[in-house]
Amino acid sequence: MTLISFIAIAVVASMVLIYGFSNTFNLILINPLINALIVLDRLVFGEFGVAIILFTLLVRLATLPFTIRQFQSMKSMQAAQPRLEEVRKKFKDPRKRSEEEMKIMREHGFNPLGCVMPMVIQFGLFFCLYRALVFTMGGSPESLIGLSQRLYPWSFIHESVPLNQHFLWLNLGQPDTTFILPILVGYATYVQQKLSITPNATPQQAQQQQMMTWMMPLILVWISLSLPSGVGVYWVATNIFTLFASYYVYGRRGLGSWWHVLLPLPTPTPAPAPAARSQQQAAAEKNEQSDDDRPERVTAPASKVRAAHGKRRGKRKNRR
């Protein structure tokens, strides 16, 4: 494995030296994507929108191990949450507390990169797909000339160009002027952000996640207004896939939390840590009673927990 990695790195480095970074990037990533998209388009009888969705499915299946690892990291973090709460109560010394927290995280097999890597991969793919779609869909005759230089010399591929740009109500090479797709993109991003919230220790991180939950959808809505619609189709499709991956990891309970995500209603209070149980028991039971008709939520609403901790820690700091 190490030898293969070494050879791959050496080949890429040589290509960068010979062709330059941009050309290597195109040769290795963008051009194969473009040609793959066109082959898929041909396979689905010239329905490029369907080809994008099919492509999304294949890419997400290929990166499924990363996605599952991300969810498993989140799941293990959630499992460790009661013990972490306990540690935070128990240890006043920050150093000692950090040590204990890390120890618990290690015991639960929590890997911070397990959360970050899938996002990095997804963003990379998003960027590459954006570039591929800009060339493939055209949007302008000039980009078709660029496309002609990127296609593999197979008549099968060339005969498919120019592609059918119409899919449902969309012109895939142009931004959606009906605003339906940008709204879908925003909502899909919001759902994904809600699903990817990880229980963290610090209120700053909670605040960041809270911010990202709203900022990311808004930014993507804004970007979608000027992006080719094909990219928006990819984004919505990939987020739907994420929901299914969530179901795979969390099972029915994970799926049960969907509608909390889809409809941002007040979330139930999490199960308190053993040490804190006596203090929070009454409130928790009250919440459980009021939420009888609501599916049980797997994840503790981490932001609320963190916010509560932040307040308590703030008070302690003030007392000092």
Place this chain on the structure above:
Amino acid sequence: MFVRNRAQLLGSVGQERHGLSVRRRAFPLLFIIALLLLAAGCRRAASPEGWTPPTAQGDTLYVSIENGKLAALEPQGPALSSASPTASAAATPTATFPASSSGSPLPSTTGSPTATVTPPAVSPSNGAPAAASFRIRWEFPKDDKASCGGGPEESRKLEGIYGAPVVRGNKVYFGAYDGNVYALDTATGACAWAFKTDGPIIGGLALAVGDTPAADRLYAASDDGKLYALNPESGVAMNVFDAGSSIWTTPLINGNNIYFGTVAGTAYALRSDTLAPVWSKPFETEAALISDPVLAGDKVIIGGIGWKLFALDAKTGNPAWDQPVKGDNWFWGRPLVDGKTIYAPNLDHKVYAVNADTGAAVWPQPFKADDGVRASPLLAGGSLIVADREGNIFSVDPATGAEQRPPTILSRTILSDPVPFGGDVLVMVQGGNLYHIDPRGEAAPRLVAASFASATPAVSP
């Protein structure tokens, strides 16, 4: 207190957590920055720019020096031709044009009594002075707003202009990527009328001159798959032919017939007056036909995405060569016909010279440029002028295909056809700058009209 906490944080585990925390904090920020950068590059990447060549009428040039705008330029300063003795000596009509390609820069304003081929345009014999530079007389639309036909002023975003403007009398006509055909007053740039189609107009327009001015017809092909025959005076559609697939080619008028290809890979011949089919069945191939058709004797030459250049019998539509000419990429640029030789540019970086009768290669090997060639070649000053996408302008021996001298390097993307002007050549680059090129290579290229959007670039002969 702070120092103590800080010191504690710098402990081994603290360091680890601190690093993790920094990474976590930095990631959303980097993610957002990356998205914003992506968004910033979006519009430019997807926007059509257009590649219309300039059209000359008298001493006026009709060009698009700004994306989605047409401007009338008039000369200012001393004539360029006088700067070069050989240039003035070469003011004989040495420039050759794509034969019978009605979409070429300038149609005749003195047409024969019957509907006829609109002869090409810019001619050294028209006596037009080659100016040192040009100034803008008018620009359309001004401030992205215009009223057409006396209607209310409305926002006009033309996006890009691809086909060459056509001049008839005191009007200049052009199609734009916004799907409209516009008729402007040549003196003021006022919009006489606009005709809306249901798709972008990527090919050029073709004008057929009839017995009377009322019989004149302006043909516009659109991405909506329709060919429109318009009354050039009123802008009213007199006839429409639905090809069922996008049309990106400039229609070719020959006698009473009109020829064009579609993205579905079909070539049609229609009667220009009724738009009724001439051929018993249209010619069909497996890939899009996108190069402007040209006439070579009794053959219609057309190429496309399938890497093939076809010669079709103008009367029947049957293939006229045993085999089509095969390139290594798309034939998009309009072929140039000079007697029995056809010069066909290809996006495989090559220009092919073939015999018009047989399709056999004329040169020992095709001429190889440095990048794809979309611009139509041009014969001027005894050379075949070839402009590649990378901005190199080559002078090629038309007989042998050998390069005559080192190329002129503009280092700007060239997709627009070079056009002859006063014995010299004008080349429009993407972004809007217009260059004057000496086809004999004796004078350095000169920027004669600059885009508003770009700074003056460096050029090297």
